Amino acid sequence: MRIAQLQTHTYQEKKKNIEELGKYLERIQNEKVDLVTVGEMFTCPYNTRNFPVYAEPEGGESWKEFSRLAAKYQIYLSAGTIPEVDEEGRIYNTAYVFDRSGKQIGKHRKMHLFDINIEGGLRFKESDTLSAGDECTVFDTEFGKMGLCICFDFRFPELSRLMVQRGAGIILVPAAFNMITGPAHWDIMFQSRALDNQCYVMGTSAARESSGYIAWGHTLLVSPWGNIIQEMDEKEGYIINDIDLDYIDKVRRELPLLAGRREDIYRLQELKN
Protein backbone atom coordinates (compact mmCIF):
# COMPACT_ATOMS: atom_id res chain seq x y z
CA MET A 1 0.00 0.00 0.00
CA ARG A 2 1.37 3.39 -1.00
CA ILE A 3 0.56 6.43 1.12
CA ALA A 4 1.16 10.14 0.73
CA GLN A 5 1.09 12.61 3.59
CA LEU A 6 0.68 16.26 2.64
CA GLN A 7 1.97 18.90 5.03
CA THR A 8 0.26 22.01 3.71
CA HIS A 9 0.33 25.72 4.40
CA THR A 10 -2.99 27.02 5.78
CA TYR A 11 -4.26 30.06 3.86
CA GLN A 12 -6.91 32.44 5.22
CA GLU A 13 -9.08 31.77 2.21
CA LYS A 14 -10.83 28.44 2.62
CA LYS A 15 -11.14 27.78 -1.10
CA LYS A 16 -7.46 28.33 -1.71
CA ASN A 17 -6.60 25.52 0.72
CA ILE A 18 -8.77 23.14 -1.24
CA GLU A 19 -7.34 24.33 -4.56
CA GLU A 20 -3.86 23.67 -3.17
CA LEU A 21 -4.95 20.16 -2.19
CA GLY A 22 -6.12 19.66 -5.78
CA LYS A 23 -2.73 20.84 -7.09
CA TYR A 24 -0.87 18.43 -4.82
CA LEU A 25 -3.05 15.55 -5.96
CA GLU A 26 -2.41 16.47 -9.59
CA ARG A 27 1.33 16.67 -8.92
CA ILE A 28 1.57 13.24 -7.29
CA GLN A 29 -0.90 11.42 -9.50
CA ASN A 30 1.80 9.45 -11.34
CA GLU A 31 3.05 8.07 -8.02
CA LYS A 32 -0.04 5.83 -7.90
CA VAL A 33 -0.70 6.34 -4.22
CA ASP A 34 -3.57 4.51 -2.55
CA LEU A 35 -4.18 6.84 0.40
CA VAL A 36 -3.55 10.55 0.84
CA THR A 37 -3.76 12.33 4.20
CA VAL A 38 -3.81 16.02 5.18
CA GLY A 39 -3.53 17.83 8.53
CA GLU A 40 -5.90 19.22 11.13
CA MET A 41 -8.05 22.26 10.25
CA PHE A 42 -6.24 22.47 6.96
CA THR A 43 -8.81 24.84 5.41
CA CYS A 44 -9.14 27.09 8.46
CA PRO A 45 -6.35 28.91 10.31
CA TYR A 46 -6.31 27.18 13.70
CA ASN A 47 -8.02 29.65 15.98
CA THR A 48 -11.19 29.18 18.05
CA ARG A 49 -12.75 32.34 16.61
CA ASN A 50 -12.42 30.99 13.07
CA PHE A 51 -14.14 27.66 13.68
CA PRO A 52 -17.76 28.95 13.61
CA VAL A 53 -16.95 31.22 10.66
CA TYR A 54 -15.42 28.46 8.52
CA ALA A 55 -17.84 25.71 9.60
CA GLU A 56 -19.93 23.79 7.07
CA PRO A 57 -22.44 20.98 7.43
CA GLU A 58 -21.54 17.46 6.36
CA GLY A 59 -22.09 17.39 2.60
CA GLY A 60 -21.20 21.10 2.26
CA GLU A 61 -19.03 22.73 -0.41
CA SER A 62 -15.68 21.55 0.99
CA TRP A 63 -17.00 18.04 1.59
CA LYS A 64 -18.24 17.87 -2.03
CA GLU A 65 -14.86 18.96 -3.30
CA PHE A 66 -13.03 16.32 -1.20
CA SER A 67 -15.39 13.69 -2.54
CA ARG A 68 -14.85 14.88 -6.11
CA LEU A 69 -11.06 14.86 -5.72
CA ALA A 70 -11.04 11.36 -4.20
CA ALA A 71 -13.09 10.08 -7.16
CA LYS A 72 -11.07 12.01 -9.74
CA TYR A 73 -7.75 10.56 -8.56
CA GLN A 74 -9.27 7.24 -7.42
CA ILE A 75 -7.65 7.43 -4.02
CA TYR A 76 -8.63 7.03 -0.42
CA LEU A 77 -8.60 10.60 0.86
CA SER A 78 -8.35 11.42 4.55
CA ALA A 79 -9.18 15.08 4.08
CA GLY A 80 -7.60 16.34 7.30
CA THR A 81 -10.17 18.07 9.47
CA ILE A 82 -12.51 21.01 8.98
CA PRO A 83 -15.02 22.69 11.29
CA GLU A 84 -18.43 21.06 10.96
CA VAL A 85 -21.75 22.61 12.03
CA ASP A 86 -24.65 20.31 12.93
CA GLU A 87 -28.41 20.93 12.74
CA GLU A 88 -28.41 22.43 16.24
CA GLY A 89 -25.61 24.84 15.39
CA ARG A 90 -22.94 22.99 17.38
CA ILE A 91 -19.46 23.11 15.88
CA TYR A 92 -17.09 20.13 15.76
CA ASN A 93 -13.54 19.53 14.64
CA THR A 94 -14.35 16.82 12.10
CA ALA A 95 -12.33 14.46 9.92
CA TYR A 96 -13.86 12.88 6.81
CA VAL A 97 -12.47 9.97 4.80
CA PHE A 98 -13.53 9.12 1.23
CA ASP A 99 -12.96 6.01 -0.84
CA ARG A 100 -11.81 5.77 -4.46
CA SER A 101 -15.34 6.45 -5.72
CA GLY A 102 -15.70 9.57 -3.58
CA LYS A 103 -18.03 7.93 -1.06
CA GLN A 104 -17.59 8.94 2.57
CA ILE A 105 -16.43 5.88 4.49
CA GLY A 106 -15.24 7.45 7.73
CA LYS A 107 -16.08 10.41 9.91
CA HIS A 108 -14.64 11.35 13.27
CA ARG A 109 -15.50 14.27 15.52
CA LYS A 110 -12.65 15.17 17.83
CA MET A 111 -13.52 13.65 21.19
CA HIS A 112 -10.93 15.25 23.42
CA LEU A 113 -10.92 18.99 22.98
CA PHE A 114 -7.58 20.74 23.15
CA ASP A 115 -7.98 22.80 26.31
CA ILE A 116 -4.56 23.49 27.76
CA ASN A 117 -2.90 26.24 29.74
CA ILE A 118 0.86 25.92 30.01
CA GLU A 119 2.21 28.64 32.28
CA GLY A 120 4.40 31.04 30.36
CA GLY A 121 3.66 29.03 27.25
CA LEU A 122 0.48 28.27 25.42
CA ARG A 123 -3.17 28.68 26.34
CA PHE A 124 -5.68 27.18 23.94
CA LYS A 125 -9.32 26.35 24.60
CA GLU A 126 -11.07 24.57 21.76
CA SER A 127 -14.14 24.22 23.96
CA ASP A 128 -14.68 28.00 23.68
CA THR A 129 -16.34 27.30 20.34
CA LEU A 130 -16.25 23.54 19.74
CA SER A 131 -18.33 20.62 21.01
CA ALA A 132 -16.78 17.20 21.54
CA GLY A 133 -17.63 14.11 19.52
CA ASP A 134 -18.36 10.91 21.38
CA GLU A 135 -17.53 8.05 19.04
CA CYS A 136 -14.50 5.91 18.43
CA THR A 137 -13.95 5.69 14.66
CA VAL A 138 -12.84 2.65 12.70
CA PHE A 139 -13.71 2.15 9.02
CA ASP A 140 -13.24 -0.53 6.36
CA THR A 141 -11.04 -0.28 3.28
CA GLU A 142 -9.64 -2.75 0.74
CA PHE A 143 -6.49 -2.68 2.93
CA GLY A 144 -8.33 -3.67 6.09
CA LYS A 145 -9.65 -1.57 8.92
CA MET A 146 -8.24 1.83 9.77
CA GLY A 147 -8.72 3.97 12.84
CA LEU A 148 -9.13 7.73 12.80
CA CYS A 149 -8.69 10.31 15.55
CA ILE A 150 -7.63 13.93 15.74
CA CYS A 151 -4.49 15.37 17.30
CA PHE A 152 -5.16 15.76 21.06
CA ASP A 153 -7.33 12.60 20.89
CA PHE A 154 -4.16 10.64 20.27
CA ARG A 155 -2.80 11.53 23.70
CA PHE A 156 -5.38 9.21 25.28
CA PRO A 157 -3.99 5.70 24.85
CA GLU A 158 -7.29 3.94 25.55
CA LEU A 159 -8.75 5.36 22.35
CA SER A 160 -6.01 3.89 20.14
CA ARG A 161 -6.28 0.59 21.97
CA LEU A 162 -10.02 0.59 21.34
CA MET A 163 -9.47 1.21 17.62
CA VAL A 164 -6.99 -1.65 17.50
CA GLN A 165 -9.33 -3.86 19.50
CA ARG A 166 -11.89 -3.13 16.78
CA GLY A 167 -9.43 -4.32 14.14
CA ALA A 168 -7.50 -1.24 13.01
CA GLY A 169 -4.05 -1.96 11.56
CA ILE A 170 -3.36 1.69 10.70
CA ILE A 171 -4.33 4.77 12.70
CA LEU A 172 -4.67 8.08 10.87
CA VAL A 173 -4.10 11.21 12.94
CA PRO A 174 -4.62 14.60 11.32
CA ALA A 175 -2.89 16.95 13.74
CA ALA A 176 -1.33 20.32 14.52
CA PHE A 177 0.92 20.12 17.56
CA ASN A 178 2.48 23.34 18.84
CA MET A 179 5.98 24.65 19.47
CA ILE A 180 6.04 23.66 23.16
CA THR A 181 4.56 20.19 23.23
CA GLY A 182 5.74 19.34 19.69
CA PRO A 183 9.45 19.00 20.46
CA ALA A 184 8.66 17.42 23.83
CA HIS A 185 6.01 14.85 22.96
CA TRP A 186 5.26 14.44 19.24
CA ASP A 187 7.72 11.68 18.28
CA ILE A 188 7.54 9.87 21.58
CA MET A 189 3.75 9.81 21.53
CA PHE A 190 3.52 8.44 17.99
CA GLN A 191 6.20 5.86 18.66
CA SER A 192 4.54 4.77 21.91
CA ARG A 193 1.11 4.32 20.34
CA ALA A 194 2.58 2.35 17.43
CA LEU A 195 4.71 0.22 19.70
CA ASP A 196 1.98 -0.57 22.22
CA ASN A 197 -0.63 -1.30 19.59
CA GLN A 198 1.70 -2.88 17.03
CA CYS A 199 0.17 -0.93 14.18
CA TYR A 200 1.14 1.76 11.69
CA VAL A 201 0.41 5.31 12.81
CA MET A 202 0.37 8.32 10.52
CA GLY A 203 0.56 11.80 12.01
CA THR A 204 -0.15 14.43 9.37
CA SER A 205 0.36 18.02 10.44
CA ALA A 206 -0.09 21.47 9.00
CA ALA A 207 3.17 23.15 7.96
CA ARG A 208 4.70 25.74 10.30
CA GLU A 209 3.21 29.21 9.99
CA SER A 210 4.94 32.45 10.86
CA SER A 211 1.99 33.93 12.76
CA GLY A 212 -1.13 32.82 14.60
CA TYR A 213 -1.03 29.26 15.87
CA ILE A 214 2.43 27.96 15.05
CA ALA A 215 2.24 24.30 14.16
CA TRP A 216 5.15 22.00 14.90
CA GLY A 217 4.88 20.27 11.52
CA HIS A 218 6.96 17.07 11.52
CA THR A 219 4.43 14.91 9.72
CA LEU A 220 5.53 11.35 10.31
CA LEU A 221 4.88 7.67 9.70
CA VAL A 222 5.71 5.06 12.35
CA SER A 223 5.83 1.29 11.90
CA PRO A 224 4.26 -1.42 14.12
CA TRP A 225 7.75 -1.96 15.54
CA GLY A 226 7.76 1.64 16.78
CA ASN A 227 10.41 3.03 14.47
CA ILE A 228 9.95 6.20 12.49
CA ILE A 229 9.82 5.30 8.80
CA GLN A 230 9.94 8.92 7.71
CA GLU A 231 9.48 12.31 9.35
CA MET A 232 9.30 15.74 7.73
CA ASP A 233 10.69 18.98 9.09
CA GLU A 234 8.47 22.05 9.55
CA LYS A 235 8.19 23.06 5.89
CA GLU A 236 5.40 22.57 3.41
CA GLY A 237 5.68 19.47 1.23
CA TYR A 238 4.83 15.80 1.18
CA ILE A 239 6.21 12.34 1.78
CA ILE A 240 5.30 9.12 0.03
CA ASN A 241 5.95 5.68 1.51
CA ASP A 242 5.09 2.07 0.80
CA ILE A 243 3.94 0.07 3.76
CA ASP A 244 3.74 -3.68 4.11
CA LEU A 245 0.51 -4.65 5.82
CA ASP A 246 1.71 -8.23 6.44
CA TYR A 247 4.30 -6.70 8.72
CA ILE A 248 1.57 -5.92 11.27
CA ASP A 249 0.81 -9.63 11.72
CA LYS A 250 4.49 -10.52 11.71
CA VAL A 251 5.26 -8.12 14.57
CA ARG A 252 2.16 -9.22 16.49
CA ARG A 253 3.12 -12.87 16.03
CA GLU A 254 6.78 -12.50 16.93
CA LEU A 255 6.23 -10.20 19.91
CA PRO A 256 2.75 -11.19 21.10
CA LEU A 257 1.85 -8.15 23.18
CA LEU A 258 -1.78 -7.84 22.18
CA ALA A 259 -2.35 -11.58 22.53
CA GLY A 260 -0.47 -11.58 25.83
CA ARG A 261 -2.76 -9.14 27.64
CA ARG A 262 -4.16 -10.46 30.93
CA GLU A 263 -7.80 -9.84 30.22
CA ASP A 264 -8.66 -12.01 33.22
CA ILE A 265 -7.11 -9.27 35.39
CA TYR A 266 -7.70 -6.02 33.46
CA ARG A 267 -9.65 -5.05 30.37
CA LEU A 268 -10.64 -2.02 28.35
CA GLN A 269 -14.37 -1.62 28.83
CA GLU A 270 -16.37 -0.15 25.94
CA LEU A 271 -19.25 1.94 27.19
CA LYS A 272 -20.49 3.09 23.78
CA ASN A 273 -20.27 1.74 20.24
Ligand SMILES: NC(=O)CCC(=O)C(=O)O
Ligand atom coordinates in the same frame (compact mmCIF):
# COMPACT_ATOMS: atom_id res chain seq x y z
N1 LIG B 1 -4.66 20.60 17.83
C1 LIG B 1 -4.38 19.93 18.91
O1 LIG B 1 -5.15 19.11 19.38
C2 LIG B 1 -3.05 20.23 19.49
C3 LIG B 1 -2.57 19.14 20.43
C4 LIG B 1 -1.26 19.45 21.03
O2 LIG B 1 -0.55 20.36 20.61
C5 LIG B 1 -0.84 18.63 22.16
O3 LIG B 1 0.19 18.95 22.74
O4 LIG B 1 -1.51 17.65 22.47
